[in-house]
Amino acid sequence: MSTNLIYLLFGGVLLMLGLVAFFAARGKATRTRVSGVAMFAQPDQYAWFSVLATAGPAILAGALGAFVLLLLGAEIPVVYLLSASMVIAAIGLFVGLKQVRPDFHARQAIERVIRLALATAALMSIVTTVGILLSIVSEAIRFFQMQSLWDFITGTTWAPGDSFLASAGRAGEGAGGAQFGSVPLFAGTFLISLIAMLVAIPVGLMAAIYMAEFAPPKVRDLAKPVLEVLAGIPTVVYGFFAAITIAPIIVDVAGFFGLDASYNNALAPGVVMGIMIIPFISSLSDDVINAVPDSMREGSLALGMTKGETIRNVVLPASLPGIISASLLAVSRALGETMIVVMAAGMRPNLTANPLEDMTTVTVRIVAALTGDQEFESAETLSAFALGLVLFVVTLILNMVSVLMIRRFRDKYRTNTL
Template sequence: MRVQIGMSTQQTLLIFLASLALLSAVAFLLGRTKASQARDNGQHMHSQPGEYGQFAAVAVALPALLAGGVLVVLETFGVLELAAGLPAWVGVGAAALGMVYGLRRIEPELRARNQVETVIRWLLIAASLVSILTTLGIVVSILFEAIRFFRLVSLWEFITGTEWSPDAVFAGGQGQFGAVPLFAGTFMITGIAMAVALPIGLLSAIFMSEYASPAVRTAAKPVLEVLAGIPTVVYGFFAAITISPYVVALAEFIGLDASYKNALAPGVVMGIMIIPIISSLSDDVISAVPNSLREGALALGSTQAETIRHVVVPAALPGIISAALLGVSRALGETMIVVMAASLRPNLTANPLEDMTTVTVRIVDALTGDQAFDSAETLSAFALGLVLFVVTLSLNLVSTVLVRRFRQKYE
């Protein structure tokens, strides 16, 4: 099932593509010449000469790529055993046949433009299938490996077990795969992040859309955008090197004991990362609330704050909730910050000053080690990935539905 990408395969591919390009170019020129000669002889042609050239070029490239591609796919799946380089030769052969066919077909009645555009249309459809295939690939690959994992470990143990110690496999004993401490850590850090991001993000959005002068607004928006553009690995470094020691010092100051890998530091930094998500989406929905609502409330004598709190925010609430859900989904799936600043140790606790681990940390840990690919620990990464995928997908779907409902209301 494996394709060996050796130097020879690469070279064959390059030579094949180069010769294909050359043949197509020749076909284009010949086709165009034939068509323009026919036109010069006074025949009425359906399309422009260049379009006949394109038709000939497509007649060369399409069968060649199809024939070569089908053979490579068949070989990849082990249906056929082929000599090295055979698909390329078959492809070139198909190209030559296509050239003969394409040039012979060039006649005044041939609707070359329509033919070429049908091909283009199919190319576009094929391109849009890639995104479907990506989703399918995610679902299939994760599901497949997760099922292999659940053959080794029962689903029930995975969801309800409170001990996660996959390394025990190497000590000769049985590894424990109870994911509850990982879920707890993930929710703890997500909770801290949202406690930071939601108030700051929402209030910033309110300030920008309700109070700020256009000048402040145009200055503040890019600042928040910069916050969104900082790579997560940078946030992770910042959380681990700068914020974590502050948290420990602060905890010591008020007489508490904090670990250097505490959950608070990555949580707070993750919250800062999520601020722009909340603020920009909330800004959009708050700005979309019609002014008549504000004017109505103000005319009845409410103060500006009361208008915002009792009229504008409730009107924008579905959008705000959907922004919050997207923020939660980002926090759940965030990896680098927790990999760098949170701990590896599964720890079931309610104290954010202790070290805790998350789902994403264990996924990275399981896949960057030296374990064999079918060991239970490696497979557990896919089971965790499946949970993460399902949860974030549901959050996104709910959020999309909310936004859509809300939009319809004012349009």
């Protein structure tokens, strides 16, 4: 019997047991209630508790059993594992029906299960983050055992050379001269992200203010979905747009003013990346501005302020924490972008402040280090984890700064309104 058929059979039997548990528990609770006995829950609540008692432990036992076997590296006996789960489901059916009695709080039991499921979901996100951090740190430590941490952080030259040959025992003359200075990579990352934010924040915020404060309902209902379509366009399409359309325009404009610009320049991906993340700022800022109570606007207008003064002095300060959060989300999106940079800015580490020259970012080098026919034990491959760790720390610092700024503006606004 094929594995898919076994899973299908297991799902069908479990569904039948769930239906039996539901109708049997509800019938038993209804009969008890009709007899005049006061019960702490409704019949349907007893029925759903029985379904949870039947299906929940069976699915959980099967998933945990498969996970443990995978960790041990053993082959998963699908038939035996699912058979054990069915036995657990039958026991759960018996227990669920047994609990249909007047003094059992079925509603509270269901709520406890729901709270446990929600807490588990929250814990999974925390565990996943910790797991990602541990995996990055463990491989980054291996890299820093080969290369100096100080040189990695302060070095201005990124030239892995033939370092991957050293791990394979075939090191040549170029293998010993590898340099892993990350400053050009982070300089390119921050410069392109800065250009993107200079485009996205003003345009996105002004679009949000227009849609929230000035646009008629019909215009808003049309403009907001169209603007949010930008977030759904694949990044490779943005990359084509940056490389084929924006980059030549920048070269022509720079040439008109007597400037020398490369077709693989940092300005093109920065501008296009800013266009891409406009919806992140405009949509979230629009929701935050709309959440400001109308009573605050009416009070400001009643005091003699114009509509523009009301927006500047009342609406924007009240919504500033949300706007900062939207901007932070956009910054994180810009820092992690890869495809647009590869297609429009190139892959050459170049330490320069001139956005008309080619440069690359951290994420591009991470992809380059982890792809291709390379030895995993080499310093060049392990450098991807070191770059990821530093980028993780930078993002964490940005999050902490944004939280402090949000609290500061929120406390200041509350103090001014009291």
